[in-house]
Amino acid sequence: MGEWVSKEEALAKLQRYCAYQERCHEEVRSKLLDMGIYSDWREEIIVQLIEENFLNEERFARAFARGKFRIKQWGRTRIRQELKKRKISDYCLRKAMEEIEEEDYLNTLRTALIKKNISLKEEDPYRRKSKLARYAVSRGFESELAWQLINDMDLFSQ
Numbered sequence: 001m002g003e004w005v006s007k008e009e010a011l012a013k014l015q016r017y018c019a020y021q022e023r024c025h026e027e028v029r030s031k032l033l034d035m036g037i038y039s040d041w042r043e044e045i046i047v048q049l050i051e052e053n054f055l056n057e058e059r060f061a062r063a064f065a066r067g068k069f070r071i072k073q074w075g076r077t078r079i080r081q082e083l084k085k086r087k088i089s090d091y092c093l094r095k096a097m098e099e100i101e102e103e104d105y106l107n108t109l110r111t112a113l114i115k116k117n118i119s120l121k122e123e124d125p126y127r128r129k130s131k132l133a134r135y136a137v138s139r140g141f142e143s144e145l146a147w148q149l150i151n152d153m154d155l156f157s158q
Helices: 007-020 025-034 041-051 057-070 076-085 090-097 102-119 125-138 143-152
Strands: none
Touching: 007 025, 007 041, 025 041, 057 076, 057 090, 057 102, 076 090, 102 125, 102 143, 125 143
């Protein structure tokens, strides 16, 4: 941060940063600030990264949604919240949600509920269902969907 970087050096560093993995505009802005670039260069560099296709918010949102769903098994609610924190547009949010197939989504939630159900020691069916629903919501799944699947499950047969 203490050493001065030229606009060209900053651009080259940001190109590598964006080539390594998808980034959103906020991450790039933050990186530029960390590099000590507070001037008009900041927006000029961002524009150039977009023009050269190093930076693409829709591509970032789609990759983010795919990754968080497949790897971390987050629900749509959590993914949306995290994307909003990164100031992703509504258009890109909608595009990101297209990356999650409905059948995969339901299967992921069902599998998570079955695993959690096995680990629960709760005997009371109502409290057991409540704990499962809270678990699903904490993973970012929609409450109504969680309850629908929970009510379809035979909780004590696993």
